[in-house]
Amino acid sequence: MMPETAPEFYRIQKLPPYVFAVINEMRAKARAAQIDVIDLGMGNPDGATPRVVVNKLVEAARNARNHRYSQSRGIPRLREEIVKRYQQNYGVALDPDKEAIVTIGAKDALAHLLFAVVGPGDVVASPNPAYPIHQYGVIMAEGQACMLPMPDAPTFLGRLEDLYRGGVKPKLLLISFPHNPTTTCVDLEFMREIVRLARQHGTLVVHDFAYADLGFDGYRPPSILQVEGAKEVAVEIFSMSKSYNMAGWRVGFCLGNARVIAALARIKSYLDYGVFQPIQIASIIALRECEEEPAKICAAYQKRRDALVDGLKRAGWPVEKPRGTMFLWAPLPERFRAMGSLEFSKLLLEKALVAVSPGIGFGPLGEGYVRFALVENEQRIRQATRAIGQFLKE
Ligand SMILES: Cc1ncc(COP(=O)(O)O)c(C=O)c1O
Incomplete structure (x- = not known):
């Protein structure tokens, strides 16, 4: 113990x-x-994890060139590959240098992003209940976690509107759909409304998209970046953990708003040297060859x-x-x-x-x-x- x-x-x-x-x-x-x-x-x-991905890891791990420090933003080819996936799956165009960064899973992305952009007393609004780092990442960054009840998505949206009407201006909105633990799912119209409110009030949005590929009965979860103008205010976090059964590998991405990505890149440049390079190389194979x-x-x-x-x-x-x-x-x-x-x-x-x-x-x-x-x-x-x-x- x-x-x-x-x-x-x-x-x-x-x-x-x-x-x-x-x-x-x-x-x-x-x-x-x-x-x-x-x-x-x-x-x-x-x-x-898919066999081809494991095989690529083994092969890349045998090459001494991959034993050195990697890059804290992630290797360019991996960033290019995730950008291609966003283009193919969501019709979203991203710049792999300025609008994409590789992270040590979604948890690293969330914790360090909050650390990078939230200052003492800054209000961060998010639905509750929630995945614990959504709340405690804000507390660790000394922000003020403002929890809005979410029995369902329209109620959450209504509470958010009330918050703005009451004069509270959150610095950041932290959302995640499909949602853990409540399983609440939303459509693109909901994302449009979030982006509209955020742009109107100058709020940043972080969308944790850990369950991007887990929609049932034909439902396809939307990416917030599909909304026109979303990149002005929003970043999205995509994770390899659930979509490719790669939870232990620790690979995720933060995509979208260049200013937020640059802040995260700066923090990470002090903290880490990136994911072990063979893991990044194997992740390229997952994104490129394991479409199904x-x-x-x-x-x-x-x-x-x-x-x-x-x-x-x-x-x-x-x-x-x-x-x-x-x-x-x-x-x-x-x-x-x-x-x-x-x-x-x-x-x-x-x-x-x-x-x-x-x-x-x-x-x-x-x-x-x-x-x-x-x-x-x-x-x-x-x-x-x-x-x-x-x-x-x-
Ligand atoms: C909402 C949410 N975000 C992030 C994560 C963690 O993702 P990762 O393995 O990429 O750190 C989880 C894992 O359960 C989760 O439920």
């Missing part, structure tokens, strides 16, 4: 221990005792979604089908509401041997929900829902 953090460290005081650690520890203890837990907790993809991979990965998640939703319904826990992401955001069954999401998650692990993430871990507005990640196969998901059904019957 990690030792308790020292309260005398200025920034550490502001970072509460991860709520998910409680469930992770219970799961680890059960597994150490040879008890089989079905782990639908962390959004950690279980699929393999994202759709295949998405189809597998869709089947798992169906297995989970149907299974929970049979178990007496009716839930809505999400249109995107690799998650299900489920309200606690009525009779467990009072106990809260953390206690309910503990109970689910203890009684049904199924690990989920308690909603409270995603911020105060996540209470009352748990998040299932679709990271075990359909058979295991069915096994989980049967165990949940048994537990709910008791």
Whole structure:
């Protein structure tokens, strides 16, 4: 176990221990005792990276030229390749030198971008609940996190308009659709409205597009950069983690507004030497040769979604089908509401041997929900829902 953090460290005081650690520890203890837990907790993809990409990594790793420091902005050919993908998939033209930078996954992009552009007291508005770095990246940068409730996209937009009407001028808007954990999905019209508001009020927009390729039943998530004029105010973060099953490789991109990209490049030039070059070279192959991979990965998640939703319904826990992401955001069954999401998650692990993430871990507005990640196969998901059904019957 990690030792308790020292309260005398200025920034550490502001970072509460991860709520998910409680469930992770219970799961680890059960597994150490040879008890089989079905782990639908962390959004950690279980699929393999495409073979051609792994092969390219091995080949490039054998070449001593690739053992040196790389470039903190990423090698030019990789930046060119992501720019091509944006042109092909979204019809968006980007300059690979000024409007694209390679990052150490989306998390690095988010944390360092906030560090680069947010100053003490700057207001950053974002939906809540949210992926933890969206909130704590702002706190670490000493900005003021302004959380707007998002039961659905129109409500969030309405609250944002109220904020502007009330005279608050956020420096930055941090959004992410398809959304983790709520699975909220939006259309291009929503993005247009965000860009319109941002341009009108001089706000920057960061769109975390980690689930860019995970839209179900024919739904295609829009890129914010498809909106005309978006580049004046917005950057988008694209990640290889979910689209190509490359979560452990740590490769992402920040694309769009040149001023923001330059600020991120400056910070990163002090902090890192870029991703290990063989990984960048292999990522070029993923983008260039694995065009069909994202759709295949998405189809597998869709089947798992169906297995989970149907299974929970049979178990007496009716839930809505999400249109995107690799998650299900489920309200606690009525009779467990009072106990809260953390206690309910503990109970689910203890009684049904199924690990989920308690909603409270995603911020105060996540209470009352748990998040299932679709990271075990359909058979295991069915096994989980049967165990949940048994537990709910008791
Ligand atoms: C909304 C969101 N952004 C970013 C990430 C992390 O992406 P990466 O692996 O590229 O750092 C996740 C991972 O779960 C996520 O849910």
